[in-house]
Structure formats: structure tokens, C-alpha cells
Amino acid sequence: METKYSADDVAATMSLQISSYIYTSMATFWTYGYVCSLHEEWTFLLLSRWTKVKFLYVVARYVPFFLFTSHLYMNFTPDENPNKCLILDHICSCFSLLSVLCSESFFVLRTYALWNNNRIVLAALLTAFLAAGVTSVGLFFGLSGTVPFQTSPIPGISGCYQPSDSIGFFVPYILLSALELGLISLTLVRALQTWQTANTHLFTVLLKHNIFYYACGLFCSVVNVLASLLLHHAYKAMFQDFQFIILAILATHMHLYLWHMDRHLHGSDALTLIPLSEISYGVVGSSSAGSAESSAVTGSGS
Template sequence: MLWGFTLSFAQRFMLTSIAQLSVNVANPDVLVKTKYAYVALCTLWAYDYVITLDEELSFVTGSTWRIVKYLYLVCRYVPFLYLTVISSRTLEKNPSLSMCQTLYSMNSYLGIVIIVSAESIFFARTYVIWDRSKRVLWTFIVSVTFLLTPIVGILVKYNASTTITNWVATGLPGCSKTGETSAVLYVYVLMIIAELEILCLTLYQAIARYRRERSANVLRVLVQHNIFYFLCGVGSSGVLIVAIAIFPPSYSDLVSSIQITVHAALVTRMHRALWKYNADYAHPDEFSLTTFSTPSPLQSRTVQSAVSYYLDEPFGK
């Protein structure tokens, strides 16, 4: 009986705390201050670009123009447009309703493009160390189809339940959303599942190859990148799920923007780092990204020749 009373008290306390928290963060003064967070996010992205511009120029001029490089450029430069749209949405003093609707739509589409491009780069890494296996490709296509079906349904429901307004509070203009359903958090759960699948495929093949080719240092770097990216993705998605479940829509928007920007920064930094490591330290007898020019038979292909497709021709001609 005492246990039941304690549990009931704890539940009521948690519900009361969450309700109070939601009221506090919905305060218009607090919502206005989120503009500072968006400005800081844009500033950090610009700062990261400036301090890595020398690496950027070396990579763009020195690497081969293939599919993965185009995906890299999407992750590198589309965030500028994405953050510009966010800045316009949050800093505009007297936005019209149509302007708010357009900016929110652009945010959604650009964010999807960035995330899909980032995930595609990491799938390309996995695909090439599996010697461009059609079985792995079709497994991934089927799983993505199964994941996209509920995601599309959830997003349709989300859009139907969300109302975009051009006021933050009474007498306070600004773009905001109301009526957002928490069902959208399942989209991020499904994203974690997709990232976990890519990570498991990478680890399985990497372990098998490492047993045969223990000098594959670039392979070790690639696996470290994938694990770190997965952990960051899970962490940011977890924070976003909590934000959607507890906080008002304006706060989940902020966390989502941070997640997308961090994903883009991580994947571009890791891609350049792997390319540079290969150029500086890879040897002819180890895992490499650039020495593959004439495809060798799959049976005799080493890790080195297989993963060269990552930067050269990951999906074939």
C-alpha cells in the first residue's frame, strides 16, 4: 500500500513538473530569446566553415568528381541556405502568414535533403567495403522502403495537425507553430533504426576484413567515424524526442535545427578527414580510397581496392 501511494505521488509530481515546465518555456519572453540560439547556430556554422576553408579547397580541387563528392557538397553548402531560411523566419519582425508558411516548408525540405545526403554518404562507405554487394544494396533498399512508409504517414498526420501562425503570442509577431502532434517523434526513432542498420553492416564486414588485413588503418578510421556519427545521431535524436514530448513546438524546432546542422558538420568533417588520412598515410598494401582505378575481380579485391569506390565510383557508372 505504501509502495502504491509512493508511486502515485511520484507520477503526480512528474506530471505537475512537466506542466509547469511547459508553461514556463512557453513564456513569450523566453521564446523571443530563442532567436539568440539561432543566431549562435548560424555563427558557429560560419565559423566552422572559415577555419576549415583550407581543407575544403584541398579536398574540392584534389578529389575526384563522383557521386559521394556531390553528396558531400550538398551537406557542406545546403546548410547555408537552410540557416538563411531559419534566420529569415526567426528574425523577421512582422512576417506575413504566407511568408511563415513558405519558410517553414523550405526548412522542412532543406532539412530532409541534408539528412538524406548525410545518411547516403555513410551508406556508401558501407556499400563499398561490402564490394558493392547487390544483396546489401537490395537489403538496404527494402529496409528503407519499410521505414519510409510509416515516416510518410507520420509526417502527413503531423502536417495536418500543425497550424502555422505569424504571431508568437498575443501582440507579439513572429513565425510559430501550434497544435503540433508528438507523433513526429517516431520519425526520429525510425531514423535511429536506419543508422543502426548501417552501423551493424559496417561493423560486421569491417571485423571480417580486419582479421584478414590487420594493417588496414584507414578501415579503422572509417569504423571510428561511423560509430561516432551513430552515437551523435542517437544522442541528438534522443534529445529531440524529449523536446518534442515535453516542450512547445518552437523548442523542438530549435533542437531539430541544431541536429541537422550538427549532422552536416560531422559528415563533412569526417569525409575530409578520411580523404586526407588516405592521401597522407595509406600504403599500397592496406585499406585505401584512391588506388582503385581499374576494377579487379571481386574474388581478388582487397579492402584497399574495394573502398576506393567510396571516393571514386561507389555506385558504379
């Protein structure tokens, strides 16, 4: 006798399958991008100095590997235990938050350096950054523990999802959008103030990078908010990690590009010996601020 399933069961099953396809595609895209830039990446890892910025790079670059491993395991391993799904989801959330925090840290440092290491700007940036981060962590882990996971009733379909339409799930993306709007506002204000005296190639590249990064971040945040409000089943969360991965790829590739640009300007032999203040003269109006910005964006400082 055939077993009949409701339309809701079929929709939930399709959402799980599509979610699995999306994560598989993202993992493939990330692996392909890593392989294509393998030579440049290992050149950077072997020749550049170990700094805080380089540590951020390593974390932002390689955390997605663990994120994909955890998610693919959760999506493709048959399991009907909601508690195990909750544990795996918490692990994935930890990797996601760590990735996006490191990615955003690059642009917090860039903005701080663009403002001549202004302590007021730093205090404002850290306050907004920490407020968004702490609130997001509390919402991610607080709400996920109160909403039970569900699995597909159709045999042979693996994966689990949270069916709740709780408003709290998209609040972190609103906070992230607000943070990025603040960063782009500070960047544009500084650009207008120093454009005539800091119209250098590095300044132009930084401005283009920052605006492109913020535009992608805002677009992905809007998509996640709309998906959380309008979609159901696993569709609601399938673009969340997509945003984190895109931001990590953009932040690390932009940083890698700037480092190689600086290496080309100074020469590979002098890479670890010559400070970066020369290429940043005029970027923010003073040589000391320029040196600080170069250290922030390339990780070559002491």
C-alpha cells in the same frame, strides 16, 4: 494602461527568443567551422574528381547555408501571417531533409562497400533508407499543413511556431534512429568478420568515424523525441535542425579527413591519376572491394 499577458504567452515568447538564439549560435558555429577548414575544403573541391560522392559532399556541405538563411529570416522578420510561416517552414524542411539524406548516404555507401558490394546488403540498405526517407517526407509536410502556426502576442517578438503535440512530429527521428542502428549493426558485424585480416589504419579510422557518427545521431534523435513529447511551444522543434547540421558537419569533415589522408599517402601529384585500391587492400578482404570502398569514402573514383 499596461497590457497584461498570460503565463502561456510569456512562455511562448521566451521559447521563440531562445529558438532564435540557438539558430544564430548554430549559424555562427557552422560559419566558423567552414572558415577554419577553408583551405582544406577548396583543395578538395579543386583537385578531386567530380563523382557522385563528391556531389553528395557539396550538397551536404552547402545546403546548411540555405537552411540557416531561411530559418533566420523566419525567426527575425516580423510577420503575423501563418500562411507565410507555413511556406517558410516547408522551405526549411526541404533543406533539412536534403541535408540529412546526403549525410546518411555517405554511411550507406560506406557500409555497402565494407560488405564487398553485396547486393543483398545494398537492397536492404536502400529499402530501409527509402522507407525512412519517404515516410519522413510525408510526415513533415503532411502534418505541418494541418497544424496552424502561431506568433507571439507580445509586440516586438518575431518568429512563429507550431503549438501542436502531435505524435507524428517525432516519428521521423525514430525512423532515423532505426536506420542508424541498422547501419551500425552491419558495420560492427563486418568489423568482427574481417578484423584479423583487415586491421589497417584506414579500416580503424572508418570504424571509429562510423561509430562516432552513429552515436551522435542516436543521441540527437533521442533528444528530439523527448523534446517533442515533453516540451511545448517553439522548444519542441529547436533541436531538430541542430541534429541535421551536426550530422552534415560530421559526415563532410570525416569525408574530407579521409580524402586528405589518402592524398598524403599517394602524394599530391598523383592524386587524380593513381587509383585508391592500394590503401584499401585488406580493408574488406579483397582489392576490388577495397577500391570500391575507397571510391565510396573519398569520391576519387571514376
